[in-house]
């Protein structure tokens with residue numbers, strides 16, 4: 001695997017690389033990221049990953065400074081997964097001067113769910129991802145469904161800005177007890193880690209209730225929210241939404257997803273489940 005820290009170096013290495021499949025990350029890789037790298041091979045002759053902890057997408061009171069940085073072990077995992085090129089710029093490369101041009105997602109996406117809890121987050125994500133796409137020029141990009149709203153924002157950006165990129169949403173990888181893998185799981189104490197699978201269990205309970213005919217979505221959401229509260233969580237939202245745009249479902253003929261974010265101790269966990 002070749003490691004590139006500058007834009008010029010990466011671009012010259014990719015000049016004759018053929019079709020590129022790209023998976024952007026913020027590092028601290030786990031099996032979820034590695035599964036993106038493994039799937040990438042079927043979408044391109046050349047697999048590129050990036051590691052960049054993007055300050056723009058963190059709020060002023062969020063965990064940018066303490067976000068886990070594990071570069072050496074990340075590189076080993078990427079090599080083992082067969083990645084061809086890693087782009088790992090530092091801030092002075094991606095933001096040599098303070099960024100003044102931004103990609104701002106549609107308000108309908110930016111103001112709901114994660115957007116409401118984390119103002120400016122998706123603008124930071126969309127801006128860095130647009131920069132990375134311009135630098136790497138991939139034919140396909142692989143992103144996890146775990147960050148469901150992020151996937152939607154990036155998909156819409158690519159479509160509306162006519163970027164010639166296929167966006168592939170990949171299934172969430174879970175621990176044996178159901179907890180969705182996330183770099184932030186490392187913040188959980190041993191006790192919180194045993195409690196953490198409850199979030200996914202509540203999503204499964206909602207999916208099951210809908211499957212057997214329940215249609216009072218507001219009551220399903222509030223029952224799950226209350227259940228988490230009673231077990232020491234601080235839920236931000238548990239919401240049954242249309243998969244297409246994460247807005248409220250209007251009738252029974254729409255494919256749905258239940259999305260959730262909740263804090264356990266000081267760690268904010270995110271999960272979702274597509275309702276089939």
Ligand code: PAF
Pocket residue numbers: 024025026052054057125128129147150
């Ligand atoms: O999902 C992530 O790790 C980040 O939001 C991304 C897409 C790499 C942009 O910084």
